[in-house]
Amino acid sequence: MQPANIKIFKVLKSNTELPIFLSTIQAGFPSPADDYLEDAISLDDICINNAASTFLGRVKGQSLKDICIYEGDIVVIDKSLQPEHRDLVICAIDGEFNAKILHLDALQGIRLLSANPSFQPIIINELTDFRIWGVVTYIIQNIKNRSHDWHY
């Protein structure tokens, strides 16, 4: 088995104002790093493609546990994306926002699946009044607080 290859980046909040020069006026030698400053990486740049159409939601319940999304996780939803087969989508069902896996299949038609065997798939037929509200693009999980659940 291949070992996981993880690169480490330093991240900063995106609204942090970056200094144009690292060093203020000083008597000594100016910082040699001044000429090499770059913008710090922003989490917004990673998670948000279209800020005006992006909304956040908080997961409640266990319907997505098989794809490792748990209660309390924050989902990043982009309403500007066209939903595709196997996307995790948000839809309004009976006055509630639900996260479901959109399954498009020539034989089985349109189905909304949960990632938990105790939830039945929802079959969409022509009569169902159904609209996809947005597509989930990123999940924010607090891993540190959850590590005691792991069997390691």
Next chain:
Amino acid sequence: MIAIIFMPVIIYSNNDGAVIARSEEAKALGIGMAVPMFEVKRLMKLHNIRGFSSNYTLYGDMSKRIKTIIRTFFKNVEDYSIDESFVDCKGLEYCNSFDYIKTARDKITTWSGVPVSIGVAETKTLAKLANRIAKKQYRSIGVYIIDTEEKRLAALKSTLINDVWGIGGRITKRLNTKGIHTAYDLSLIDPDWAKANFSVVLQRTVYELRGNLCIPLELIPPGKQNIASQKSFGIYQTEFEPMAEALANYTARVAEKLRRQHCVAGGIEIWLGTNNFSKTDKQYFPSIHTICDVPTDYTPYLIKRAITGLHKIYRKGYLYKRVGVMLTDIRNASDGTLNMFSCHNRQKEITVIKQIDRINRLNGRDTVRFAQQGFTADWRMKQECLSGFFTTRLSDIIEIK
């Protein structure tokens, strides 16, 4: 949190007094506009209609999003109000303008989740008319373009004058007595007569209805105007302290807005008001303007200034209905002039206020507040059925099951 798609919903005015907005489903159930709340209570219960207090934080954020999206499709945009913008369609005649505008309308609607309609015509007044037709008659398409003389005449003939942009109730009555009922009638009157007997505003409307452009697009760079906040109290105030508390809170709001725009204010104006609709109350509408030592965005300083001003204009013995604050002489934070005799430590202020903004952004407004803002808040607007701040407060984001 509930997803209220396809449900009858109404929105209450400030202080939850009357109905100010209705979803199509609620209109269909017979809920009128501007009807006092006690009159609709029964209908609401009968049809399970949901009601919410005005949530300007949410509406403001949604408005900002929509205007951002509009700017991705149109170059010259005038933000006319919280829910209306005018855009310049120049250049679109070289492509299929209907397709372009329809795509823009659909994307604005799906990206934001707010249904919008677009009306296109030669002038702003006709564009408003076209928009009304798009909204009323072509709801699912959401776009209506007046691009022929026949369409213009049909639109004018099917619109009553009180639905024309800028024509109020009083002018409507006066025009009706002269036999002018539809927008078409209005477009036929002599513009000079309109100016002589009514106003230059009506004259312009007549020209605009004929397709002659009189009201150009106003492209003011955003964020350079004065920033003001004024709200009515939930109940009349007579004492100094609660009003000072209200004023401190409004000042904190405008200061936050100022910092979001990366600006500083050189002056601050405050005013008080009694209920000008009352025939029996003693009336008093004082105001005062003061100059800051140094142009600033530092909330504690601005609050101190505001309260000093309030001390000067407050008189006992009136039933106050509102207090307001306005920041003036707004300029970029970078070109604020310093005062040689000022002892403010600007760098320290910036650090403090940035941290406070950060904490409040993450944990909700006024998690950290200034003592003068207080906690009693009985001056606050009545908003008993407020929906969540879904897009601006992490604790309020929608629940996903």
